Amino acid sequence: MQARAGDSKAAVLMLRMVLGAVLVFMAAPILIVVANSFNSSQFNVWPPAGFTLDWYHKALTMPQFQRGFVNSVIAGVLSTLVVLAVGTPLAYAIVRIKFRGKSLLQGVLLGPLVVPRIAMGFSLFVLYLASGSGLYGSMSGIVLGHALLMLPFVVSVLVANLGEVDPIVEEAARDLGAGAVEAFVRVVLPQIRPGLIVAGLLAFITSFDEVETTIFLVKPVVNTLPIEMYLYLDQYQDPTLAALSTLLIALSMLLVLVGLMFAKRGSLRFLLGGRGA
Structure with missing residues (x-):
């Protein structure tokens, strides 16, 4: 039994070491970008030649980046609202309603x-x-294109979340006189709030970071921030984009923390790791 316990501890230690190595491997490019954002060289040389904050000042004061940031926020917020408004009833119909063509609908939704x-x-x-x-x-x-891209992710998250809501509670609300819409708003919606928050954050971040689809849909006046970064990279090779990327990484982490604050801890734990975790 002692040998088995020792083997188990060794296996757990080995697993943690492997997971730690994977995390370091995945985080290394991000750490390099962050370090390069303070590079005093005029080019992306490595290791950094010195320390400076000039690239952050340049990134924050360039008009095209300011305009692109505003456009990205507008597109992200509007497309997130659209996809939540469309995806929530679709997810509810898939989970709660039996109808012909459900498999076809799911296939179409997952098409993107x-x-x-x-x-x-x-x-x-x-x-x-x-x-x-x-x-x-x-x-x-742009909003329509982003909403189409994000719809499968939002529907998938909400379908999983709605699957954990006991329909008996909703039926009880209807038995007490609530209509279908009122029962959904008063009973179901509060229980899927963590799923809505996670889906909304995922949709916003995906929209904000989208390049491949957006580049076919924009004109200069509505260029989003990733498009402006792509155009800048085509002409310049200084650490300005590293500084801007570092700021965007910090913004993404802030959004995740905000989501953690507003989501219920138990429901969020289920979404991230399963109810029995």
Whole structure:
């Protein structure tokens, strides 16, 4: 029994070492970007030649980055609201309602996951121009494109979350006189709030960071921040983008912390690691 206990401890230690090595391997590029953002050299030389904050000042004061940041926030917020408004009833219908064509609907919803984003962007570009809708080069066109990309992720998160909501509670609310909409708002919606928060954060971050599809849909006046960064990289090779990327990493971490504060601890633990974890 002692040998087995020792073997178990050794296996756990080995597993932790492997996981630690994987985490270091995954975080190394991020750490290099952060370190390079303080590089005093005019080029991306490694190791850094010295320490400076000039690149942060440049990144924060460049008009194209400021305009791109505002456009990215607008597109992220609007597309997140759209995809939550559309994805929530779709997820509810998939979990609660039996109807013909459910499998087909699920297949259509998951379609954007298997289509390359470049192909999605080019298809939307052709559709916008051929339809004469005026969506090409507009914020509405970007929001619609991002919502289509994010819909499968949002529906998947909400379907998993709704699957844990006992339908008996909703039925009890209806028996007490609540209508279908009122029962959903008063009973179901509070229970899936953690899923909505996680889905919303995922949708916003995905929209904010989207490049492959967005590049086919924008004009200079509505360029998002990732597009402006891509265009800058095509002309300059200084650490400005490393500084801007560091700021975006910090922003992403802040958004995750905010989500952790607003989500219920028990429900979030289920979403991240399972109820029995």
